[in-house]
Amino acid sequence: MNPSRRHSQLCREIAEHDHAYYVLDVPKISDRQYDALFAELGALERAHPELITPASPTQRVGGSAREGVTKVNHEHPMLSLDNTYDEAQLREFDRRVRDGLKSGAVVHYVAEPKLDGASLSVVYKDGLFKLGATRGDGKVGEDVTENVRTIRAIPLSIPDARQHTLRGEVVIYKRDLERINELRLANDEEPFANPRNAASGWLRLLDTRQTAERPLRAFFYELVERHYPSHHAALQALDKLGLPTHGLHELCTSVDEVLAFIERFDKRRDSLPYETDGVVVKIDELVQRDLLGKTSRFPRWAIAYKYAAEQVTTVVRGIESDVGRSGALTPVANLDPVSVSGTVVSRASLHNIDYVAEKDVRVGDSVVIEKAGEIIPQVVSVELEKRPKGAEPWTPPTHCPACGHAVVRAQDMAALRCPNSKCTGRLKALVFYFTRRTGMDVDRLGWSLIEQLVDAGLVRDLADIFALPSKREQLLQLPRMGDKSCDNLLASIESAKQGRKFSQLLTALGVPLLGSVAATTVAQHYRNLRALLHAPAEQVRSELSEVHGIGPKLTDSLVNYFDDAHHRAVAEKLLSLGVVAEEPEREALVVVDGPLSGQSFCVTGVLSRPRDAIHADIQKAGGEVHDRVKKGTTYLVAGDKVGDTKRKAAQKHGTKVITEQDLAALVAG
Numbered sequence: 001m002n003p004s005r006r007h008s009q010l011c012r013e014i015a016e017h018d019h020a021y022y023v024l025d026v027p028k029i030s031d032r033q034y035d036a037l038f039a040e041l042g043a044l045e046r047a048h049p050e051l052i053t054p055a056s057p058t059q060r061v062g063g064s065a066r067e068g069v070t071k072v073n074h075e076h077p078m079l080s081l082d083n084t085y086d087e088a089q090l091r092e093f094d095r096r097v098r099d100g101l102k103s104g105a106v107v108h109y110v111a112e113p114k115l116d117g118a119s120l121s122v123v124y125k126d127g128l129f130k131l132g133a134t135r136g137d138g139k140v141g142e143d144v145t146e147n148v149r150t151i152r153a154i155p156l157s158i159p160d161a162r163q164h165t166l167r168g169e170v171v172i173y174k175r176d177l178e179r180i181n182e183l184r185l186a187n188d189e190e191p192f193a194n195p196r197n198a199a200s201g202w203l204r205l206l207d208t209r210q211t212a213e214r215p216l217r218a219f220f221y222e223l224v225e226r227h228y229p230s231h232h233a234a235l236q237a238l239d240k241l242g243l244p245t246h247g248l249h250e251l252c253t254s255v256d257e258v259l260a261f262i263e264r265f266d267k268r269r270d271s272l273p274y275e276t277d278g279v280v281v282k283i284d285e286l287v288q289r290d291l292l293g294k295t296s297r298f299p300r301w302a303i304a305y306k307y308a309a310e311q312v313t314t315v316v317r318g319i320e321s322d323v324g325r326s327g328a329l330t331p332v333a334n335l336d337p338v339s340v341s342g343t344v345v346s347r348a349s350l351h352n353i354d355y356v357a358e359k360d361v362r363v364g365d366s367v368v369i370e371k372a373g374e375i376i377p378q379v380v381s382v383e384l385e386k387r388p389k390g391a392e393p394w395t396p397p398t399h400c401p402a403c404g405h406a407v408v409r410a411q412d413m414a415a416l417r418c419p420n421s422k423c424t425g426r427l428k429a430l431v432f433y434f435t436r437r438t439g440m441d442v443d444r445l446g447w448s449l450i451e452q453l454v455d456a457g458l459v460r461d462l463a464d465i466f467a468l469p470s471k472r473e474q475l476l477q478l479p480r481m482g483d484k485s486c487d488n489l490l491a492s493i494e495s496a497k498q499g500r501k502f503s504q505l506l507t508a509l510g511v512p513l514l515g516s517v518a519a520t521t522v523a524q525h526y527r528n529l530r531a532l533l534h535a536p537a538e539q540v541r542s543e544l545s546e547v548h549g550i551g552p553k554l555t556d557s558l559v560n561y562f563d564d565a566h567h568r569a570v571a572e573k574l575l576s577l578g579v580v581a582e583e584p585e586r587e588a589l590v591v592v593d594g595p596l597s598g599q600s601f602c603v604t605g606v607l608s609r610p611r612d613a614i615h616a617d618i619q620k621a622g623g624e625v626h627d628r629v630k631k632g633t634t635y636l637v638a639g640d641k642v643g644d645t646k647r648k649a650a651q652k653h654g655t656k657v658i659t660e661q662d663l664a665a666l667v668a669g
């Protein structure tokens, strides 16, 4: 056959198999047969390079590393959706819709799954995939074209030359994430908390070859161009064009039918391969959508219905206490592993001893658990009728489970503490915190390796991390430590030694009250650890009293921290081991009169972007950023794994808790 014809035939066949495998989830050929097609295509293109087109499947491997982040203006803003949580709110939406349209108008809704991933905009022109972009703040997103090219669920060409701007969601299948997390745990790496964060992170990797290796999928749910009169017609057309759609939408002629869909869908969503957190209800007729228009943040023609967090029952096998970096003991329930909201859970925090007493959680109890904000598992209640005979109330530990020192309970506090400053449990937690990404960012240092290092006496204080390069022989004695992993570990320690900012080092030390925002302010002032350490306490006090954003309590905490002989010794040791940590000059931040002027924010939890990038967005929009929620804090921007303290403080001060997406909408004004 002539090479050019064979080339198009192979491209078409591979595209069809990609669709069958990645979208329909029913492969038609074996991996081996697929690889053979691919190999033939590769060989053909090597012999005839002129045949390579942007739509060839060989162009999906990634490799054209992105030079950094390029922004794209969304031609049409990417709006987000208002949320409802119950029937009444949904009926209220229906009423607003009917009030907004001519009286007696016939309204059809499309009900469809709300996919829980990262939103994506994709543009096809002249039948070719041209652009992929993240949502960003809705007006400006990030150009991820080269990353999207590696997602095999998304065709590189479609048989329609008109421009198609599509909105959809990049998702990870639950089974794919489970597999990856098992590997990560085996390699001592932290597992990904949920598919949403992983999807958003992988989509934006600068090295597109890495994206190519990740099991990302995508589904489209909106066509921006008005090629069809209704939404359901558009979805059908997208499907015909070979574009991935969820295929789970239903046309409803009343709000009652929508409610029935919501109930039916709830029963089957667990069995879907990807996570969904609700149902999106959209007006079908595009003309009616136009009549209703939008508010500054949301369309008036669509709304999300969010399901309550999934609850499941499991059995408590034990209650142990984790030692935190301040010495605080947190009771944790060990559970029979169960799957909740898509991940397998075997531990749940019990917060503090008062919480355990109040819920009366006992070993052997059947408990109802849920993931708060769908992330951290919580014990909601005990099923008393199932309590086994003889189950004893839990007794809080009298001695630290890590070092055996007697514990103390501070007056009026629910927390038990191990007061031993040399406690190894505490040291492990300190080292863990010290080396996380917001701090010294030492790659490849997971929890179990930290445990081994401390237990083997190789790490006796924080600074010892940087002495590890001279202990290669001892490191190699550790279980599962080969030459290669040792080299990698030492390389990442070396890079942390040279490449961190002073603000990161200060944050990593975990000085009480000093979060990353205040640490940056202090670091800006002193530039490096040596300068701060060697400035007399009185001088530090008087200098910081002049600095905006650093109050007297914080100054006290900082001065007291470095007044402590052990802390000083560790700091000096860090310097002598060659930890550089210089703070770069910051670009002067011109705080304009922006949409966030007069408002203050605290950002917390695990977020989809680095926290300092989010801080910078807030500041650029005129908002103030603080480490803690205090009186007058307007918003708490909460990611995943948000601690109780922050939530309680928000409640106390009337601070509104919002998501990262809500923040983006506020910033967009």
Ligand code: IVH
Pocket: 079, 080, 081, 082, 112, 113, 114, 115, 116, 118, 119, 120, 135, 167, 168, 169, 221, 222, 280, 299, 302, 304
């Ligand atoms: S439509 C103007 N449909 O939910 C309406 N969004 O909270 C545009 N999402 O940013 C969105 N599944 O990332 C739509 N079937 C679906 C969806 C969906 C998930 C996400 C989307 C959006 C967010 C809004």
